[in-house]
Amino acid sequence: AQSVSQHNHHVILSEAASLELGCNYSYGGTVNLFWYVQYPGQHLQLLLKYFSGDPLVKGIKGFEAEFIKSKFSFNLRKPSVQWSDTAEYFCAVKRGDNTDKLIFGTGTRLQVFP
Amino acid sequence: DAGVIQSPRHEVTEMGQEVTLRCKPISGHDYLFWYRQTMMRGLELLIYFNNNVPIDDSGMPEDRFSAKMPNASFSTLKIQPSEPRDSAVYFCASSPSTDTQYFGPGTRLTVL
Numbered sequence A: 001a002q003s004v005s006q007h008n009h010h011v012i013l014s015e016a017a018s019l020e021l022g023c024n025y026s027y028g029g030t031v032n033l034f035w036y037v038q039y040p041g042q043h044l045q046l047l048l049k050y051f052s053g054d055p056l057v058k059g060i061k062g063f064e065a066e067f068i069k070s071k072f073s074f075n076l077r078k079p080s081v082q083w084s085d086t087a088e089y090f091c092a093v094k095r096g097d098n099t100d101k102l103i104f105g106t107g108t109r110l111q112v113f114p
Numbered sequence B: 001d002a003g004v005i006q007s008p009r010h011e012v013t014e015m016g017q018e019v020t021l022r023c024k025p026i027s028g029h030d031y032l033f034w035y036r037q038t039m040m041r042g043l044e045l046l047i048y049f050n051n052n053v054p055i056d057d058s059g060m061p062e063d064r065f066s067a068k069m070p071n072a073s074f075s076t077l078k079i080q081p082s083e084p085r086d087s088a089v090y091f092c093a094s095s096p097s098t099d100t101q102y103f104g105p106g107t108r109l110t111v112l
Helices: none
Strands: A012-015 A019-021 A030-036 A044-050 A057-060 A065-070 A073-078 A085-097 A109-111 B005-007 B010-015 B019-024 B031-038 B041-048 B054-057 B065-070 B074-079 B089-097 B107-110
Touching: A012 A019, A019 A109, A030 A065, A030 A073, A030 B089, A044 A065, A044 B065, A073 A085, A085 B089, B005 B089, B019 B054, B019 B089, B041 B065, B041 B074, B054 B065, B074 B089
Parallel strands: A012 A109, B010 B107
Antiparallel strands: A019 A073, A030 A044, A030 A085, A057 A065, A065 A073, A085 A109, B005 B019, B019 B074, B031 B041, B031 B089, B041 B054, B065 B074, B089 B107
C-alpha cells in the first residue's frame, strides 16, 4: 500500500536556524506532492505543491521543497525560521494515475523559540 | 469566498448519542472529503464524494459512521451511536477537480 513517511516527529529550533523536514513516499509512478501547515488551533493550509516541471518548488512564507524522484523524497526547507513558523507540517502525496485520494504523513511538529 | 464552512466547531456529547457534523464546501468544487485527526492515528481520510456521489468510503471505521451529500453545497457526517473513541477533530475539505484540497476549520468532537 502507498505510504508517506515523515521521520522527524518533533523538531525544536531557535529563530534564524535553518529548517529541513523530511518526506518520503512509497509509490513508484507519477505523483503529485503537497506540504500543508497547521498552525495551533487552526485548519490545514497549503504551503506548496508539486505537479510537474521544476523540481524545486517555492511556496508561501519563504518555504521551498525539492522533489527528488530517485529518492522518492519531497523535503521541505526554509533557510531562516521565525517564531511564527511554530506549527505542525504535513506532507501529502496523490498518485498521478487519476486517483483522487491524498495520503498524508503523520506530521512533524515544529517548535521555534525566540 | 468564505472557504469551507463546518459546524458545529465544538461538540460535546455522551456515549450512545447521535452526532451530526455539517460541511459546506467552496462553491464550484466538485470534490468533498471527510477526514478525522487524532494524536494516535494522525489525519485519516474517511470518505470522499465527487459530484455528490460517494466514491470511496473505505476509511469509514464502522457502520456507526455514515456520510451523505444531498446536494453540491452540503454534506453531513453522522455517528450513531457515538463512543468515546470517536473523540477527534473532524475536517471537511473540498477541491476543484483533482487539484489542491481546501480544508475547513474542523469540528472538535468529545464523546464522554
